[in-house]
Amino acid sequence: MNGGGGKNLRDFLDRLGRWAAAGVAEFGFAAALVGECLFWLAMGRKRRQPVRLAPVMAQAMEIGIGALPIVTVLSGTIGIMLAIQGIYSLKLFGAESRVTLGVAMSTVREFAPLITGILVAGRSGSALAARLGTMRINQEIDALTVMGVSPVRFLVVPALVAMMVMLPCLTLWADLVGLFAAGLYIAPQLGSTMGAYADEVTSLVQMNDMLHGLAKSGIFAVLITIVGVINGASVTGGAEGVGRMTTRSVVHAISAIVITDMIFVFMVTR
């Protein structure tokens, strides 16, 4: 009996240790990957492996322009939802005229970057993981390596650059659409006009608030890309493995986004 219990405990500690070591290794891999991306961006031309514009543009089209319709729909919906909830809760103490402040701040500082990040993680982070995973099991990554073409420079850097440019752009668009949609509900409810609402918003939202949201979306862009790449690059076990790692990449990317968001707000806002 005693031996059995000891064995279970040892197995548990063994698993825990392996799990922790794997986690630390993954963080290390992520850091090394970011470092290698920066290296290729800075030194690629000197090493005769420049990062080319065409694949960056192709990725930007896919990540950014392709996500425009869904970002528009969801940020508009969330703007209206925030307006309804804001007016409802402020009415409790007769302060519904201040709803614009709450909606403007929460959209620009929080909801636009968060929703855009989650959408892009689901759309493009998963696609990146699946693409790299399939390339890996097809030996396409090996083929690049033995050709003397760095897979990081050729596959990861374009995605990272495109993501870091397009995610803040999408966030800015989500800001505009969300605020506009909120205005469509707020203006008639308060018996005001869209013009007056717009004036109020522009006087309330400071540059600082916009930058807060955009800076977060820049961090989210790095997170989505790196999580997607790491999961794609560690695919083993055929098509099933690709599916598993794609799911994992979406879950990890969204978790990373939400947790990083909280840490960022905690460090910047207090």
Added chain:
Amino acid sequence: MTRRSPKFITNSVEVVNLNTHFGDRQILHDVSLEVRKGEIMVIMGGSGSGKTTLLNHLLGLLSPSSGTVRILDHDLGKLSPMERQLLRTRTGVAFQSGALFSSMSIGDNIALPLREHTGLDPTTIGIMTRLKLEVVSLAGFEDLKPAELSGGMIKRAALARAIVMDPELLFCDEPSAGLDPVVAASIDDLILRLRDAMGMSIVVVTHDLDSTFKIADRICVLDKGRVLALDTVEAIRASTDIRIQNLLNRRTEEAEPDPDAYLRRLLGDSSNQPDGIRRT
């Protein structure tokens, strides 16, 4: 026709006492071999003999536990990343599955090394791409995607991509596996033509006996991670080693010598029995 000639002094590939482990399991044991300039070396062995692992070492995709791998007079273990990249432009690799980039057309696949490593203008790159497609008899297919090609065409396209930089050393992983005999023979002819026309050294990894004897200058027989024999085709054919003869005559391995070990394996693996069969 004598394929060996005294002017081939330098070796394209030199492997000395290579050992590899995956975890605790040793895959390669003291493997040494050399590939002379301009010869076709066939690395032959059954499944699990370690030939794919050996190839990955030659390609620099794995680092050995001990031993050295020299490719075109460069020690892979001592190269800086930049030197390694330069060396890789002098070698070509045709993977077993082709490993063509599925998002690109055949033409773009073959043009990729030229676009990445040379400053040639697009017109020249187009001409060179079509030239290599002609060599592998795939002219006119450059706009198709890999998914639209047959197995034999994919292998030939992969060969075209491997030779587009006119490498001094070409690696082919199972060039004829999974192809019908006629198409397999055409790939063999292609490999012979490449060596004769361009003077490449070629390393072919295969388990296909027919194509081995057709194309090889020398054969390296791998068995359970060890070099069993490394000699000319005639010498391998004439070998009296029982294991080589088994391989050549497609005989299965000798029966289990230890009945106790056999029983132990059976008892240990009893959980692997499919349940459904026993119940019904």
